[in-house]
Amino acid sequence: GQQVMQIPQYQHVQEGEDFTTYCNSSTTLSNIQWYKQRPGGHPVFLIQLVKSGEVKKQKRLTFQFGEAKKNSSLHITATQTTDVGTYFCAGMAGGFKTIFGAGTRLFVKA
């Protein structure tokens, strides 16, 4: 079945350093979504990418969707302590089932 792999599982950074998490799907995706979940909270939608090679930016966050629509990345420039949380990618290959990656937990040291 469809699988979405996400790496790394954990990332510790010093405040001000950059951070990147990568997402790979075993199948071509119709779209990919990114979420942030704070400890004890619920996943919060960040962005959706639909087009091959699409790049979107939200302030210090840059999201990319691969040309083959099988991989994606989230890059945070100059991390802040407020960036702490788990970042999930979630891919939809068709139908109504969105498959989540295992998430990357980001720790930021002040």
Add this chain to the structure above:
Amino acid sequence: AAGVIQSPRHLIKEKRETATLKCYPIPRHDTVYWYQQGPGQDPQFLISFYEKMQSDKGSIPDRFSAQQFSDYHSELNMSSLELGDSALYFCASSSGAGATFFGQGTRLTVV
């Protein structure tokens, strides 16, 4: 703006009991999803409904069932509860293949 509403927020049940979780999706959203998230795990897809009809099924145990009603709210029914069912249960809704918005979740503890 209205969000996805889940109730109850917390639930404690004993083994072999039954639990019912409720979800009220964002108005005009046509798709509802249920996810189970264990401690330190990613959300696992259980089941989804599109326009009140079951549209997709994931790793939902046979002891669980769900339905979506005419007013678009959804309920997840869980019977013969086991200790391993203790988790956060999220409901989410979307309009078509658009962004999916999650409720705050129901934390189920089975003792």
